[in-house]
Amino acid sequence: MGGAGVLAVAREVQIPLLAVLLIGGCAAKARRALGARSIDAGIGPTAMFPFRLQRPAAITIVVSEFALGVGLLVTAGRLGAGEPANAVRVVTALLFLTAAAVLGDLRTRRPDAGCGCFGDVSSTPVGWRTITRAALLGAAAVASLGVPPLRSLGSPDWLGEALAVTAAELALLAALSPEIGEMMVRLGRAEPCELRRVPVAKTLDKLWASASWRRYHRYLITTTPTDVWREGCWRFAVFPGILASRRVEVVFAVYMSGRHAPIRAGVIDIDTPPATSPSSRYSSLTVYRKSAILKNKINISSNGPG
Amino acid sequence: MTSRGSQSHDGQVRRKAHVCAGCADLTDSGPTTRYARRALLRAAVFDSPVFDGHEHEFWAHRPPRAATVVTGVLAEVTPQAIVVSRPDGAQFIALSPSTVTWLGAKVSPSALRAGDRVILRRRMQRLISGGPPAGVPGARDPGARDPAASIAERIWARIGRVAGEIMQVRGRELTVDTGQHGREPERVVIAEASLRHVQVRFPRLTPGYLIDVIGTRRDDGCLLAVTPATAQPPYLAAHPPAPPPAGAYSGGPISGAAVWHEPGDESADLVGVGYAALDPETEGEAADPGDPAHQHEPCARLPYLSLGSAVRVRNECADRAAVLPVTSCSASARQFCDRCVKCGTSPRARVADLTMAAFVELGGNLEDGCFNATLTLAG
Numbered sequence: 083m084g085g086a087g088v089l090a091v092a093r094e095v096q097i098p099l100l101a102v103l104l105i106g107g108c109a110a111k112a113r114r115a116l117g118a119r120s121i122d123a124g125i126g127p128t129a130m131f132p133f134r135l136q137r138p139a140a141i142t143i144v145v146s147e148f149a150l151g152v153g154l155l156v157t158a159g160r161l162g163a164g165e166p167a168n169a170v171r172v173v174t175a176l177l178f179l180t181a182a183a184v185l186g187d188l189r190t191r192r193p194d195a196g197c198g199c200f201g202d203v204s205s206t207p208v209g210w211r212t213i214t215r216a217a218l219l220g221a222a223a224v225a226s227l228g229v230p231p232l233r234s235l236g237s238p239d240w241l242g243e244a245l246a247v248t249a250a251e252l253a254l255l256a257a258l259s260p261e262i263g264e265m266m267v268r269l270g271r272a273e274p275c276e277l278r279r280v281p282v283a284k285t286l287d288k289l290w291a292s293a294s295w296r297r298y299h300r301y302l303i304t305t306t307p308t309d310v311w312r313e314g315c316w317r318f319a320v321f322p323g324i325l326a327s328r329r330v331e332v333v334f335a336v337y338m339s340g341r342h343a344p345i346r347a348g349v350i351d352i353d354t355p356p357a358t359s360p361s362s363r364y365s366s367l368t369v370y371r372k373s374a375i376l377k378n379k380i381n382i383s384s385n386g387p388g
Numbered sequence: 389m390t391s392r393g394s395q396s397h398d399g400q401v402r403r404k405a406h407v408c409a410g411c412a413d414l415t416d417s418g419p420t421t422r423y424a425r426r427a428l429l430r431a432a433v434f435d436s437p438v439f440d441g442h443e444h445e446f447w448a449h450r451p452p453r454a455a456t457v458v459t460g461v462l463a464e465v466t467p468q469a470i471v472v473s474r475p476d477g478a479q480f481i482a483l484s485p486s487t488v489t490w491l492g493a494k495v496s497p498s499a500l501r502a503g504d505r506v507i508l509r510r511r512m513q514r515l516i517s518g519g520p521p522a523g524v525p526g527a528r529d530p531g532a533r534d535p536a537a538s539i540a541e542r543i544w545a546r547i548g549r550v551a552g553e554i555m556q557v558r559g560r561e562l563t564v565d566t567g568q569h570g571r572e573p574e575r576v577v578i579a580e581a582s583l584r585h586v587q588v589r590f591p592r593l594t595p596g597y598l599i600d601v602i603g604t605r606r607d608d609g610c611l612l613a614v615t616p617a618t619a620q621p622p623y624l625a626a627h628p629p630a631p632p633p634a635g636a637y638s639g640g641p642i643s644g645a646a647v648w649h650e651p652g653d654e655s656a657d658l659v660g661v662g663y664a665a666l667d668p669e670t671e672g673e674a675a676d677p678g679d680p681a682h683q684h685e686p687c688a689r690l691p692y693l694s695l696g697s698a699v700r701v702r703n704e705c706a707d708r709a710a711v712l713p714v715t716s717c718s719a720s721a722r723q724f725c726d727r728c729v730k731c732g733t734s735p736r737a738r739v740a741d742l743t744m745a746a747f748v749e750l751g752g753n754l755e756d757g758c759f760n761a762t763l764t765l766a767g
Contacts, residue, residue, distance in 0.1 A: 114640065273634040274634060274637055274639065276637065276639065276691035276692065277634050277637055277689055277690075277691060277692070279668065279669065279692075280669065281669060282669050282670060309426070309429075310670050311426055311667065311670050311671070311694035311695070311696065311697075312667040312669070312670060312692050312693065312694050313430070313691075313692075313693055313694060313697045313765070314691040314692065314693070314765060315691075318426070318429065318430060318433070320429055331429065333429040333430075333432055333433055334433075335430075335433045335434070346433045346434070347433065348429070348432030348433035348434075349432065350428070350429060350432045
């Protein structure tokens with residue numbers, strides 16, 4: 083078969099592949115939710131919703147994935163051929179393309195959040211690979227539009243080409259998936275980075291070699307950090323600086339796993355006085371009941387200076 | 389101590405074990421604000437509402453305070469109310485027939501004496517007439533600003549706790565090393581009436597083994613132990629169990645027991661968590677390689693955090709949760725590997741060693757010693 087034949091096979095292969103990925107992703111999220119006893123635990127995009135909507139959002143994502151995965155399989159054959167099949171594939175494409183856009187936003191607004199795409203193993207911060215993967219899967223769904231009903235068993239040639247295309251596509255997806263590395267860590271019983279001792283010098287070496295450092299170091303007064311601390315896989319280092327004649331603190335967050343792990347930076351203006359609105363005089367410890375979605379905020383008066 | 393089935397090793401002394409290197413300087417009140425600032429700096433990078441969208445901006449100025457908890461020294465006790473003297477003034481707290489008072493055991497509020505250190509949980513109740521009763525001298529009641537009064541739900545007077553390795557035993561008197569670097573060992577006297585109860589839970593009252601008891605503080609600073617806080621671990625303090633394999637860590641919520649500790653150098657009002665896995669690279673001096681100090685690992689796989697990190701602690705028994713800062717390194721969470729059975733059986737691990745104010749604010753009762761808890765990284 084020529085190139086057109088391979089392309090046709092490639093388009094056909096997308097349907098079961100997408101279905102397996104959707105159902106697999108849904109199952110992994112459900113497993114994580116059961117383990118955490120919380121439906122919204124670890125599904126990255128839900129972190130961007132207001133607290134009250136996080137649970138419905140998580141449920142919507144999981145149900146949608148399951149429904150679309152099953153729908154793709156059901157409409158792959160003669161049953162549902164034509165308009166129903168195309169409708170499911172269009173919605174699938176929309177799901178993945180929307181996911182790519184949302185992940186891009188998540189990467190900016192919550193750079194510490196993983197995508198949660200495949201449950202526990204998707205805890206690495208969202209990077210360009212994850213976003214590209216979602217966009218590619220959207221394109222794969224678009225490519226499957228108009229594919230005729232699949233045969234249950236094709237000719238040996240067809241099968242061979244289908245397997246080759248599937249293998250190539252899986253290899254591409256694996257290259258775009260940080261989850262593979264995470265699974266290798268877990269399978270190899272290597273320590274997750276949250277549990278690993280990492281010398282500060284190693285973190286600083288990584289920082290000094292980064293683009294973030296090159297961008298900000300000209301504003302720094304000293305290259306010796308005034309504070310260094312750690313939260314899980316992130317290590318933070320703070321440096322005093324001057325920016326536009328104002329004293330600032332530049333804080334860098336270095337992810338301590340992976341060669342191309344993200345490094346984030348933030349700047350705080352020291353000279354700007356704190357907000358003096360009435361609410362700033364109050365400290366509040368939010369104590370809430372998980373069984374009730376509403377939080378009961380308890381505002382108390384401050385306890386005086388210091 | 390009688391020799392009924394227990395081993396008496398009068399006068400034996402254990403060399404002080406060094407459990408938490410670098411923990412000495414972590415509870416200074418000065419660094420509290422500095423570490424509170426870390427939450428602000430973190431938010432500058434991630435732009436994430438760590439404390440449900442509100443609290444992180446004020447943490448740079450002062451750590452959070454509990455709303456339903458009052459700590460201080462009793463200034464006056466009447467049948468209807470107590471006055472608690474605090475650094476910012478006196479607080480008038482009404483008593484009700486349902487107020488539970490603990491002073492070594494459940495007692496009537498009339499057993500309280502002026503000068504007793506107290507910690508209490510209150511509830512606010514709207515008054516019909518508004519304002520506190522007249523005739524209570526020195527009272528400044530914040531409730532006077534709005535028509536509500538503080539009513540004490542539960543009062544603990546002179547409550548204390550000691551957890552650590554037994555170093556010396558002389559009859560009913562023990563010397564206990566709490567594992568905090570630079571702190572003197574604590575003196576514990578087991579009340580005679582409680583001796584049998586304590587021995588049932590702690591059969592090996594001998595140097596080298598662990599003890600965790602709750603009681604009342606005497607004027608000389610010694611703890612009069614009246615109740616065991618847990619069951620005695622079967623292992624020697626120097627040989628705790630190995631933690632589970634690293635693969636057991638899934639990144640999700642960690643369940644275990646939440647316990648509490650006395651303020652020590654911390655403010656009595658401090659709301660925070662003592663944590664067992666502070667980053668050894670940055671949260672204390674590195675241990676001297678030649679020092680035969682015992683560096684214990686906690687028996688649950690906990691992610692490395694730092695002072696100022698925010699964790700969400702949920703009281704499974706009371707269905708209450710809060711986001712709290714890590715304010716200290718917990719030696720007892722490293723030494724003990726026990727369960728809490730307050731409501732169901734928790735996994736083995738002390739995931740949070742709360743300050744007294746945080747423990748009470750989350751609905752725990754101090755005399756219980758623990759509640760089943762789930763710990764999650766916040767933000």
